[in-house]
Every structure is written in C-alpha cells, then in structure tokens.
C-alpha cells in the first residue's frame with residue numbers, strides 16, 4: 001500500500017478538498033432526519049405557516065447541498081483515482097519494458113498482463129471507493145449514533161444492540177466471500193488466456209479442423225468460471241437478505257419500544273420517525289464499511305502484486321570496463337548458459353567474426369541457435385564465458401547503446417496495424433532513402449510497388465493481409481533500415497523461395513557489406529556462402545568452419561547437406577538440385 005500512497009501524493013490537495021466537500025455533504029445527510037423530527041414535534045404543533053415554510057425551506061436547502069456536494073466530491077474522487085492509476089499504470093508499463101527476459105520468464109507474460117490490467121483496475125476502484133466512503137461511512141455511522149443518543153438514549157440502545165449481529169454477519173460472509181472472489185479472478189485469468197490463444201491461433205485451428213476441440217476446451221474453462229462465480233455469488237447473496245432481516249427486526253423493535261415510550265409520554269412521534277431514518281442511514285454506513293473492507297483487501301492484494309514488479313531490481317547491470325584492442329567485431333569465448341539454471345541450453349560456444357563477415361548457424365530444432373542470439377543481444381546474461389563486441393564486454397555497454405547496434409528479425413516477429421512505411425521505420429524517423437533502400441534490398445520493393453497505395457498501404461494487425469514471404473521481406477527491411485552494425489536473421493528466409501532468398505543475400509553483400517551478419521537457417525543454401533558456419537547439436541558445437549571445411553570435417557553437416565542438396569551438394573560447393581543450381585549461380 002505504501003506504493004499507492006506514493007502515487008496518491010501529488011493529488012493529495014485535490015483529494016483533501018474532495019473529502020472535505022464529502023464531509024459537508026454527509027453532515028447535511030445527517031441533519032435531514034433531525035430537521036424532520038424537529039418539524040413534526042416542535043414546529044407543526046405551533047401551526048405557524050411561516051415557520052413551517054422556513055423549516056421546510058431549510059430541509060430543501062440541506063437536501064440540495066447534500067446532493068450537489070456528493071456529486072462534486074464523487075467526481076473529484078474519480079478524477080484522483082483515474083490520475084493516480086494512470087501514473088501507476090504508466091510506471092508499471094515502463095518497468096515491465098525494462099525487465100530482463102529472465103525476469104519476464106519468471107513472472108510470466110499473462111501474470112504481467114493481469115497486473116497491468118485487472119490489478120490496476122482494482123487499485124482504481126479502491127482509491128475511488130475510499131474517497132467516496134472512507135469519510136462518509138464513518139461519519140454517518142458515528143454521527144447517526146450520536147444524534148440518536150441525543151434524541152432518545154433508550155431507543156439508541158435498541159439500535160446499538162442490533163449492530164453487533166449485523167457486524168458479525170457481514171464480517172463472516174465477507175471473510176468467506178473474499179477468497180472466493182480471488183479464486184474467481186484466477187479463473188477469469190485462465191479464461192482470458194484461452195481466449196487469447198484461440199483468437200491468435202484462429203487460422204491454424206480452422207486449418208486443422210480443431211474448432212470443435214477448442215470449443216470444448218473453452219467450454220471447460222467457461223464452466224469453471226461459472227462454478228466459481230456461483231460459489232462466490234451464493235455466499236455473498238446471503239449478505240443482503242441477512243442485512244434486511246436484521247434491519248427489519250431492528251426497525252420493528254424500535255417501533256414497538258418507541259410506541260410504548262410515546263404512550264408513556266417519554267418520547268415523541270417525530271423522534272420515532274427520525275429514528276427510522278437514522279437506523280437506515282447507520283445500517284447503510286455499516287454495509288459501506290464492509291464493502292470498503294472487501295475492496296481494500298482486493299486492492300491491497302493488487303497493490304502488493306504491482307509493488308513486487310515495481311521493486312524488482314534491474315538485473316542486467318552495466319559495469320564499465322576497458323575496451324580491448326582486437327581485430328574482431330563479435331567474439332564468443334567459451335560461452336555457456338542455462339535458462340532454468342539446471343542443464344545448460346548452450347555450452348562452451350566460441351567463435352569470432354570480423355566486421356562485415358557472415359556467420360551461418362545450423363542445427364536441429366531446440367539446439368540453442370536463437371539462445372545464442374539472445375545472449376549476443378544481452379536479453380540474458382551468459383552463465384560462463386565472455387561475449388564481446390568490438391573488444392567491449394557486453395555488460396560494459398549501456399543497454400540503449402547496445403540495442404542500437406542490432407538489426408534483427410526474430411522468428412514469428414510481428415507487424416503492426418499501420419502503413420508499410422511506418423512498419424519499416426518503426427518510430428525511428430529514418431530518412432526515406434534508407435527505408436526505400438532497405439525495402440529494395442529485402443526484395444520487398446516489387447510487391448510494395450504493385451500495391452495501389454505503395455508504402456502507404458495499411459496492414460492489418462500482425463500483417464494478416466500479407467503473405468508469409470511478404471511479411472518476412474518487410475521484417476528484413478525493418479531490420480536493415482536502421483543501418484545496424486550487426487544483422488541477425490533468425491530463420492527469416494524460411495518463407496522466401498530459393499530465388500528471392502539468394503537475391504536477398506546478394507543484395508546484403510553489395511549494399512550492406514560492412515554489416516556483420518548472423519543467419520540462422522534450416523536450409524544449407526541460405527548459409528552456404530557464409531564466411532563461417534557453426535553446426536550445433538544439443539547446445540554444443542559440432543562443427544565450425546566454411547562450407548567446404550565442414551563437408552570434410554563434420555559428419556552431421558555432410559548428412560544435412562546431402563539430404564538437402566543431393567550427392568553433389570555433399571561432395572562439392574556447387575548445388576545439387578536445379579533450383580539451387582539456379583540460385584547459387586545468382587549469388588556466386
């Protein structure tokens with residue numbers, strides 16, 4: 001909660017003003033039954049029309065003031081709640097964007113999402129409610145009891161006797177109900193996750209005729225949410241009827257005892273009527289206080305979840321170090337890394353690339369190719385070994401500087417619902433010539449020019465109105481447009497035909513010759529001409545060298561080569577199949 005108070009601080013003056021207005025409004029609400037009782041018992045018997053009109057006007061005035069101040073205070077409360085939550089959400093979002101990948105893995109993306117959405121929403125509700133009821137409810141409760149005491153202490157005793165029953169009922173129900181609501185929230189999270197998976201995977205679900213299976217899966221989580229909702233609802237549904245029972249019981253007791261007291265001349269009818277109003281006010285105040293407790297416990301649980309993220313220390317620290325003199329641009333020196341700090345996912349990897357050289361990485365699925373690139377971009381810190389860029393250890397390069405060095409196309413990278421131009425520019429305000437050059441080199445120009453609105457063509461979210469190959473070309477263009485020092489293409493030519501793939505590599509060599517390039521590929525033809533090729537298996541280096549070297553020294557590489565390019569591919573540099581022969585001609 002400390003964190004929430006910190007974010008409330010700038011709005012304290014407005015909050016204080018709002019709460020003071022609320023205070024005045026609540027006093028007016030308390031005053032009304034008292035004026036009514038005074039009128040009935042003291043003013044009406046005098047039969048003075050002028051006096052009756054005067055007190056009537058006072059009642060109208062008090063009602064108007066109560067309504068206006070309440071509206072005003074509620075609006076101020078919601079303004080404060082909105083702005084506090086806005087800055088909290090803003091800071092939480094920027095903190096999440098600075099978390100390292102291992103910290104994100106630890107929290108999990110759905111959990112971070114719900115902290116950013118439902119948890120901040122709970123804080124919003126809590127701050128709003130605390131301002132609306134935090135002062136009003138106690139004033140109505142205590143003020144109501146005090147006024148009734150001055151009106152008739154015996155009747156107040158009847159009223160006060162019912163309060164512990166009400167308090168006990170509300171407390172017990174809430175104590176049972178709150179955990180059920182927390183449980184319900186978890187169920188909703190899981191339902192949202194299923195819906196998200198479903199919507200984003202709608203094409204594959206349709207293509208594989210999995211619609212019925214997914215419908216059943218959704219029905220399962222949906223039914224679970226309904227079950228939890230029912231359980232929570234059934235428990236909380238006891239609350240209002242029980243309240244009414246106690247309220248009506250209390251009112252009956254007040255009327256019976258009051259009738260006896262009026263008959264014996266110990267009290268007056270107006271006071272009984274006022275009592276009935278105060279009784280309802282006090283009871284409502286009790287219920288509001290309970291609701292506040294429920295909201296407070298939800299809000300404080302959410303505040304703790306948000307504070308946990310906000311207080312997470314930055315784990316990828318920058319420690320300045322001397323730059324080593326070296327002729328290499330990218331160096332991996334005996335690098336090992338494990339995601340879960342158990343078994344290594346990559347082990348003892350070493351290679352060196354000069355500026356402008358190309359490294360191809362090949363290996364089976366899950367052998368650690370992308371992991372090596374994550375380490376190079378310092379998305380994770382290596383557990384052992386050293387990675388250097390131009391003689392500087394990665395942890396000595398400030399993150400903002402480090403990330404400007406890379407142009408990268410990840411697997412399943414995304415395009416946004418914006419124009420083609422903006423998708424390539426990516427908010428970097430690059431010169432138009434750079435964007436066009438990158439699009440040309442990425443072999444995207446042909447299809448862009450065939451569109452009626454060219455670069456201004458709007459993409460749908462995730463670029464679903466483009467083909468797989470067109471998307472990959474735009475992603476490569478985006479990676480190139482920033483003129484990176486190091487270009488990483490992680491399986492980014494899988495949707496390109498052989499010819500386009502070879503034209504892309506040719507253009508890269510001609511137009512971006514100084515860029516050190518790392519190509520992760522499943523196709524030998526994509527890395528055939530790389531200066532170095534790293535063959536990986538289970539996170540370990542199986543071979544390293546040029547295509548020709550590896551054909552001689554690495555059995556696995558020879559096998560992959562033979563299976564993809566035929567006998568000729570395994571025995572010589574030239575391609576095996578006619579298509580590959582064609583593409584190799586172009587790139588040679």
Ligand SMILES: Nc1ncnc2c1ncn2[C@@H]1O[C@H](COP(=O)(O)OP(=O)(O)OP(=O)(O)O)[C@@H](O)[C@H]1O
Pocket residue numbers: 105339340345363364365366367368369370371372411
């Ligand atoms: N965030 C992560 N948390 C835990 N384990 C991970 C994570 N990312 C990858 N792994 C594991 O690390 C290993 C290497 O994964 P990596 O993505 O580097 O493989 P890859 O060679 O790029 O595979 P592919 O060719 O399928 O893309 C795999 O066993 C994978 O399950």
